[in-house]
Ligand SMILES: CC(C)(COP(=O)(O)OP(=O)(O)OC[C@H]1O[C@@H](n2cnc3c(N)ncnc32)[C@H](O)[C@@H]1O)[C@@H](O)C(=O)NCCC(=O)NCCS
């Protein structure tokens with residue numbers, strides 16, 4: 283199985299690229315969706331976060347007020363690190379479960395869309411790594427427009443992540459999403475070709491089909507040896 287990493291900065295265009303991948307039948311595991319699930323009312327993550335941050339972060343229906351928690355953690359790095367520490371085990375297990383489901387389904391290529399791929403050191407599980415890069419002014423403008431947020435809040439969110447230029451240097455494939463959506467589509471064609479090229483032998487043995495082939499070979503080998511000896 284090939285596990286491709288997709289990352290970048292906040293509002294650099296990961297979801298836009300991830301939608302293009304899904305439209306081309308490439309399954310994507312979205313870490314933001316997993317992190318929403320692990321913070322739902324009553325879950326282990328929810329209990330830990332409420333115990334640490336207090337009931338003030340809850341809405342009247344008991345769900346976490348994400349906007350309020352976001353205000354707190356994106357303006358205070360110690361609190362953000364605390365939230366990351368509390369949720370990290372639940373997010374990694376959630377991502378692992380999604381990968382397992384796709385492995386069982388027999389998917390040969392999957393993409394992990396993880397904003398904090400490098401920060402959480404999940405990059406070691408993925409190859410190749412795609413970084414969606416955007417120039418800083420465009421990133422700020424797109425983030426403020428999408429989230430209807432102030433410049434200060436947007437800058438806090440951008441600064442909460444590893445600088446995008448450092449991520450770009452760690453990438454196997456860089457998508458420069460500073461231009462138009464047409465520009466992005468053009469780059470995406472080449473990326474899709476790279477992502478869906480035939481599996482290497484190692485990737486094949488890690489896929490469900492490879493594991494089944496290995497198992498069948500071992501069983502046949504044992505049976506043959508028993509007959510011969
Ligand atoms: C703080 C929370 C409640 C804010 O929720 P909100 O709905 O406003 O944002 P959302 O979850 O959609 O995230 C939007 C983007 O913010 C960035 N981001 C989210 N969490 C973090 C973080 N801890 N550090 C840096 N950037 C982050 C990512 O680029 C993400 O794509 C939420 O982001 C959260 O629970 N974060 C901690 C979990 C986490 O680390 N998520 C990232 C998945 S790897």
Ligand SMILES: Nc1ncnc2c1ncn2[C@@H]1O[C@H](COP(=O)(O)OP(=O)(O)OP(=O)(O)O)[C@@H](O)[C@H]1O
Nearest residue numbers: 291292293294295296297298424428461462463466
């Ligand atoms: N090439 C582009 N031209 C114009 N707008 C774009 C382009 N690419 C993305 N956008 C817009 O920029 C915003 C951010 O993109 P997107 O939501 O895909 O980023 P993201 O990296 O997934 O963000 P997050 O880290 O918050 O999940 C969205 O409003 C999206 O529609």
